Amino acid sequence: xxxxxxxxxxxxxxxGVQDHLKFEVLPQGSVFFDQGDTLKFFFFVRRGIAKVxxxxxxxxxxxxxxxxxxxxxxxxCALDRCPYPVSATAVTEVEIAKLETGAFHQLAEKFPExxxxxxxxxxxxxxxxxxxxxxxAMERIPxxxxxxxxxxxxxxxxxxxxxLRIPFPxxxxxxxxxxxxxxxxxxRAFTQxxxxxxxxxxxxxxxxxxxKDLEELDALAxx
Amino acid sequence: xxxxxxxxxxxxxxxGVQDHLKFEVLPQGSVFFDQGDTLKFFFFVRRGIAKVxxxxxxxxxxxxxxxxxxxxxxxxCALDRCPYPVSATAVTEVEIAKLETGAFHQLAEKFPExxxxxxxxxxxxxxxxxxxxxxxAMERIPxxxxxxxxxxxxxxxxxxxxxLRIPFPxxxxxxxxxxxxxxxxxxRAFTQxxxxxxxxxxxxxxxxxxxKDLEELDALAxx
DNA sequence: AGAAGCGTCTGATCCAGATCAGTTTCCTGG
DNA sequence: CCAGGAAACTGATCTGGATCAGACGCTTCT
Numbered sequence: 001x002x003x004x005x006x007x008x009x010x011x012x013x014x015x016g017v018q019d020h021l022k023f024e025v026l027p028q029g030s031v032f033f034d035q036g037d038t039l040k041f042f043f044f045v046r047r048g049i050a051k052v053x054x055x056x057x058x059x060x061x062x063x064x065x066x067x068x069x070x071x072x073x074x075x076x077c078a079l080d081r082c083p084y085p086v087s088a089t090a091v092t093e094v095e096i097a098k099l100e101t102g103a104f105h106q107l108a109e110k111f112p113e114x115x116x117x118x119x120x121x122x123x124x125x126x127x128x129x130x131x132x133x134x135x136x137a138m139e140r141i142p143x144x145x146x147x148x149x150x151x152x153x154x155x156x157x158x159x160x161x162x163x164l165r166i167p168f169p170x171x172x173x174x175x176x177x178x179x180x181x182x183x184x185x186x187x188r189a190f191t192q193x194x195x196x197x198x199x200x201x202x203x204x205x206x207x208x209x210x211x212k213d214l215e216e217l218d219a220l221a222x223x
Numbered sequence: 224x225x226x227x228x229x230x231x232x233x234x235x236x237x238x239g240v241q242d243h244l245k246f247e248v249l250p251q252g253s254v255f256f257d258q259g260d261t262l263k264f265f266f267f268v269r270r271g272i273a274k275v276x277x278x279x280x281x282x283x284x285x286x287x288x289x290x291x292x293x294x295x296x297x298x299x300c301a302l303d304r305c306p307y308p309v310s311a312t313a314v315t316e317v318e319i320a321k322l323e324t325g326a327f328h329q330l331a332e333k334f335p336e337x338x339x340x341x342x343x344x345x346x347x348x349x350x351x352x353x354x355x356x357x358x359x360a361m362e363r364i365p366x367x368x369x370x371x372x373x374x375x376x377x378x379x380x381x382x383x384x385x386x387l388r389i390p391f392p393x394x395x396x397x398x399x400x401x402x403x404x405x406x407x408x409x410x411r412a413f414t415q416x417x418x419x420x421x422x423x424x425x426x427x428x429x430x431x432x433x434x435k436d437l438e439e440l441d442a443l444a445x446x
Numbered sequence: 447a448g449a450a451g452c453g454t455c456t457g458a459t460c461c462a463g464a465t466c467a468g469t470t471t472c473c474t475g476g
Numbered sequence: 477c478c479a480g481g482a483a484a485c486t487g488a489t490c491t492g493g494a495t496c497a498g499a500c501g502c503t504t505c506t
Binding site: 171172173183184187188190191 | 483484485486
């Protein structure tokens with residue numbers, strides 16, 4: 001029985017799809033696909049966290065998207081058969097379900113709903129990317145950090161007595177590449193926020209002290 | 224007979240759609256829809272240029288997208304019936320073709336291809352937005368400007384003896400809102416580039432001196 | 447013609463964050 | 477247990493672009 005976590009644009013409601021899925025477990029650090037590859041499948045994340053990044057002409061790297069449980073990745077490129085303009089790497093151990101694009105096209109003929117689902121997933125992606133873009137363009141570092149926390153909390157946040165807790169398996173450098181900053185600046189911002197009692201780091205988790213729910217976090221990230 | 228300009232994700236190939244389109248001409252400066260509106264139609268741009276912008280919590284404004292002839296706008300929100308998270312404004316006089324969402328759903332049942340088209344248009348949008356995001360995060364002002372020129376040139380560029388010419392009806396402030404800068408900085412950058420003989424402004428057109436084709440511009444914008 | 451208003455331009459100053467240069471953990475393997 | 481290497485931290489300096497302040501056009505209205 002196929003069980004995918006809740007997400008926009010997932011396909012689990014559609015019978016007939018699960019027979020074509022192939023499950024895989026990828027160790028931390030492994031690369032799903034590289035910038036420039038042309039692949040014949042796309043995939044869902046079932047467990048773990050991955051990053052989607054892009055290297056520009058001058059060698060600088062930026063993380064353009066996080067893949068959390070329930071996310072669909074690669075649909076856009078797989079569908080119009082263009083080479084991937086980005087790379088995807090496992091930040092933690094990641095469990096995925098692959099779907100061949102050939103199978104997708106077959107299925108889409110029987111279930112037009114598939115396109116509708118992809119479109120929804122795509123819409124979410126556009127909105128998230130836009131939010132991050134405006135944040136990078138107009139807000140300073142601490143705000144951008146809250147926005148990253150918010151994206152993860154929306155999907156994986158757990159309320160605790162101390163505050164909202166999220167998995168946060170990223171290096172300082174990775175965070176820097178998400179928000180358009182340097183690892184030094186990120187380090188300083190974390191130190192500052194911890195000293196101010198806003199944040200607590202334990203292992204690969206971050207707890208936002210005093211934040212009880214998403215709404216409060218939302219207000220912080222949006223201001 | 225319906226004629227829409229060439230674009231990714233346009234619907235003109237599909238017979239049966241044009242009967243449901245309503246044409247309108249909007250004067251410069253008029254607002255298509257406002258942040259927060261819930262609309263029951265989306266539209267194609269047939270002529271002219273519009274901007275899609277977002278105001279953040281702290282009052283700052285950013286242009287997240289340009290609408291050029293052939294572009295489809297509002298499909299994502301219209302389809303999942305959520306309020307528009309952005310506003311759209313005519314930068315020049317704009318001629319549009321509207322399609323009611325109700326009609327879209329009807330048509331989509333007969334022509335599953337419609338969803339496919341929307342998905343393609345969405346993919347282009349994601350890629351463009353990602354490109355601008357990385358540019359704002361990692362590149363300095365002149366590079367970001369070249370990137371804006373490139374986006375317009377890809378669709379509306381015309382080679383002239385002096386160089387590649389594009390329509391450019393934007394104020395300094397609008398340019399600033401596209402690239403995450405201030406109008407003063409944009410002014411200085413333009414002055415600089417004109418003094419360096421890279422650029423020429425005539426009326427609401429910009430000519431990139433010495434640039435013969437898109438490839439050359441691409442190289443400049445990507446470096 | 448004059449006034450008022452907006453957009454462009456220019457100069458002076460300031461500052462968030464980049465850059466450079468270490469030092470200090472914290473692993474991991476021998 | 478120590479050596480070596482990567483990541484995290486910290487401090488000092490530098491700079492691109494923001495911010496502030498004003499001057500100069502160019503329209504539009506009276």
